[in-house]
Amino acid sequence: MMWTEKTKNASLFDALFAVLLSVAIWAVLLHGIYQSSQKEIQADLHEIISKQEMAWLSVQKMFHQGAEVRFQMAVNNPEVLSILERAQDPTQTQQARLDLYRALYPYYQKRLNEHDGHFHLHFHTPDNRSFLRFHQPEMFGDDLSAARPSIVEVNRTLTPVYAFETGKVISGLRHIFPIIYHGKHLGSVEFGQRFEALRQEIAAFNPQDEYNIVYKRDLIEGKYFKQFSYLYAPSPFSSHWLQEDPYSVLKHAAAPLSPTVQAIAALAKQDPNFDQQLADGQSFAKTFTLNGKTYTLCLTPVHDIHQQNIAYLFSVGESDQIQRKEQRFLTESIVLSVIMLLIGIGIWRLLVSQRQQKEHRSYLQRINNTLSEGLYVTDRNGCITMVNTAAQNTLGYTDTEMLGQNAHDLFHSSEDPQDCSQHCPIETATLSGNAYHGELVFITKEQQPIWVSVSGQPLYIGNVNKGMVVSFNDISAQKAQDEALRIAATAFETQEGIMITDPKGNVLQVNQAFTRLTGYEAEDVIGKTPKILNSGMQDHAFYEQMWQTLLRHHYWQGEIWNKRKNGDVYLEWLTITGVVNHKGVLTHFVASFSDATERHKAQEEIQKLAFYDPLTKLPNRRLFLDRLEHALIYSQRTRQCGALFFIDLDNFKTLNDTRGHLIGDLLLKEVSKRLLDNVRMVDTVSRIGGDEFVILLENLGENTDKAVHYAENIALNILQAFRQPFILNGESHHSSPSIGIEIIRCEHNSPDELLTHADLAMYQAKKQGRNNVRFFDPQMQTNVEKLVSLQSDLREALEQNQFELYYQPQVNQYAEIIYAEALIRWKHPQKGYISPADFIPVAEESGQIIAIGDWVLQTACETLVKWQQEPVFALLKLAVNVSAKQFAEKDFVEKVTRVLEETGADPNQLKLELTESVTVKDLETTIRTMNALRDIGVRFSIDDFGTGHSSLSYLKRLPLSQLKIDQSFIRDLTVDSDDAIIVKTIIAMSNTLKLEVIAEGVETIEQKEFLKENHCTVYQGYLFSPPLPLEKFENLVRTTLEIHFLDA
């Protein structure tokens, strides 16, 4: 039913389309025929228009010629002229008019009769007034200026005028002559013919046509006498145009318009363009059909003296010629319509035929598309002419992409493409009339090869081979399955043991690796369960858990201890996978395993190496940090306190250096045991490097004091344990620990912070004299941070040249400046001046003292060079302090030598001040260094003498030139007898050794006098001058010299 409905709709559509197409063609052709016909008709109409215009002109011309003769005969004679001359006299005007009327009435009556009453005669005065109308004699004296411009023209120019003109009574063709008698202008006379006279003349030329005239309404209204309004009525053509004498009132009136003309006029009036065409004032013609006949309406404009269109001459006539052309057009239209009808039927039949063919093809295509096999048909050139949906889906092309393409080029494949492009096996077979069956690789649009099973048959229509029909099936999945089976068979025989069981665990198959790993042959296990491998090392719950996992997830993986056929227990890494069929039903278990025994051992070893100290077997730093991190988290969660011990063995390096590393290692092992003996089992003892141990105590309660107390006890126990000598390789050895403790509170969150705190505490303990315990104090942290900050600032100070050398004079007993000591000053950009007492120790500690010392030496030498340029300073010697680390440098001598050479300073002017501690460390080396420098002229002074342990013998070996008494002895010299004795002793010793002695820190006269009395003649101190910047020092020197000069 649906199909029938669709077919009906399609048929209707075909018919509609055929009709529309035919109508369109018909309309175009008909339009052409119509245009051609209209062109011919228009040509005919133009001819009619031309003829009518010529006739109108001819008639007017004819009357023009007659009027001249009439004027000369009737008017321009003495009798009439004398009457008119009399009329100029107002007293005789009336009589003259009467005489004129009577004189010319016979002539007028004669002309009237000759022209069927269409002649009129009208005299005018010179001032354009009517003098005598023969057709209306009682009406005279009226002004004609407005209504009759032709009269005005004649009286103005005194020349004749010929024109068609409307009037106050009637309209017509006027011939107006000026009347001049004895040189006097007497007025004018008009000979006129009413239109009827002209009409009759024209009608004589074309008696078959009916002629008449219409006047332009707005020009004629208001011009004629009101009492004659009945002489005009609206024209049947248009209300804007008037017809004359519609009721044939006038004598010899024209016949009224015929019914035919009135009917044509009614038709023309219905034409919306007709009024406008009339208004345009041009000749035109139209055709009308009335009662089966064709009439032409031709209109010729009539102009007045000013060429103004005042009227239209029109004619209505039957036109056989045009009628024939219209009939011919009709005939041609009918013939055309019949032809187009036949063509339309033909188009419809063609459309129906094409649609049926298309439907048939679609029908076959739909059948083909239902096939699951791909199907395509080619012509003899291998180009595809039909392809079904299955083929499109398989190959990924659309039908438009495939149709017309060569199948072989498009999607056939071969290992040798060139060869394949020339020889398609299917084509080769079918073109020779044979069928082809085989497997080939087709290439999809996505360039994916697919295996297909192909069947090709030659396509015979009649006895002619028209190509081939090829069907194919995608067998890629089957091929892949075969391949997968082959690969699976290979994979089965792998290095891993494989065992396949049914869902109940009964062994179905094992591979060779299984036999190799377990010792069981296939026949030993097939039909049995894996229990045969049970080592007994896993309990029943283990297996229960395994089976539950397998049944739920069809997968289990893990380590399991099994037993080989020979009874050896081994660890295997076992993976069991459940196999389910397409219905989701479990059908098999596949267990694959490998021997993990060796790997297990290796992992254990790796674990130990990674997390334990190989020497002491204690957790190493990594494991300890891990446990510390856990402990912190635990503490934060439970608010339990703990404690972290940082333990460093005192003098362990000495043991290593003196008794070797093996002994050191033995000590470390013993220490480990003692530490473990003094903590709980749950506590962690770790060696984190060298002789450093850490202990982590957890769960010490929520009370911090109690935790401190507990930790202190443990620390004291450890110290106590260390008091017992260690027996190392048979020899007794005493060792002590320095212990730093940080209490772990719940607010701690960083293991590194804890370790740092404990380390700092340990450092403090060590500073306190070793074998000690010290809890972390926040002040330690502050100090350390300050120290670190100062070290950083020192680096910047060097880089940014923040150091400066001050010079403190050293004077003799006469207060003459003979030496100077260079003293470093540091002006920090933010912190201001920083005391050397604060930063020198830091520099010593950090090693930065080397760089600072180099800078001081370099700067001092440069100052010496400067002084050498001026005599005032030329003899000054400059003392420079040298630190122990600086002096201990191996290349110290070379460095000093190089600086002297580079700056050009005189070595004799340079004095290096060394502390006693510097000299006593390695006496021989010190002597060598000092001697080497002394050899080039450098002098040495022992600074802070008296504070160390210098002995006379020792001093004697050093190439010194000066001793400097430490200011600590000088400060209380006058009040402390001990200091006075020491000073005297030093001075005496110096004198004995023939060394110059200098006292520093001299601040009072008393001190100076005491020293002087005891033969110390060189002084340094605020009594004479504080350390000064270079410029001020130099000024001081100059001033002092000047004073001395003045004194002298």
Next chain:
Amino acid sequence: MKRTSLFAYLWIALCGLSSVALATPSMAERPAPFPKTIHYAPLPMNNPAFNLAKSQVLTQYLQAKLHIQVIPKLYDNYEDILTAFQQGEVELIELGPLVYFTLQSQTEHATPLVSVKHHPQEEYYQCVLAAPIDGINHLESPPTQPAYKVALTQPLSTCGWLMTQHLLEKHGLHLETLPSQYLGSHEAVAMALIRKEHQIGGLARFIAERYANLGLRILDTSEPLPQFIMVANNAKLSADERNALQAALLDYRSNEQTPMGIYGFNPFSEKLFDRFQSIVAQNPHTQQYALKQEAVHR
């Protein structure tokens, strides 16, 4: 079935709408004092078309004013008009005074409604005897010159035989003794006198005055006479209808484009008819003679 019903409903609805649409305006436009058609007969003229045109504006006015249909009926002569009037073929006619007396003598159904004004100012009609200015200037009895050749208008014209005879009688002249000629119109009489084709002529005063400047002289003038009148057929029209018709005619204002009633109408007055009736009475044969002359003339 449903389709048929739908068409039926539509048809009924359309018919209903049409009847309402058609009935409403027609009922509203019909005041109905004159439920009949009136036939109007103007003066008989040689040119029926012109005659019809002259009457057209008046008939259209009456139709619009009274909501009736007015059909002009043209007759060749007065005799036919009088016959038609008596036979009830026409309800309204225009007549000269002379013909009116004839009609009155024939039927009692002639009811005069209004007088037709022939001049804007004049309420009456006058006839004259005229001659060219260079012709006779007074009437002599008997004439010194050969017998006056008399120009006449028409036989039934008031200024025709009747009043020309009447005026000549005043000067001791008798028309039947003089050569006379009917020229058809007042204008033709005037022109003939101007051209000196006749010595004297009888015509309406207002026509004669129109040609006076051209050269026509009035020799004598009659007493005031009744104008043309519009007469209703009381056998066909009720008194109300006649009154309505009379009122409409009196309301008529001239239309420049129509000669008929160009100066309007006056209420009919019997006053002038008395004198005229006495003139007619003095010439008892005139009326009948005139009718015969008129028929012959046409």
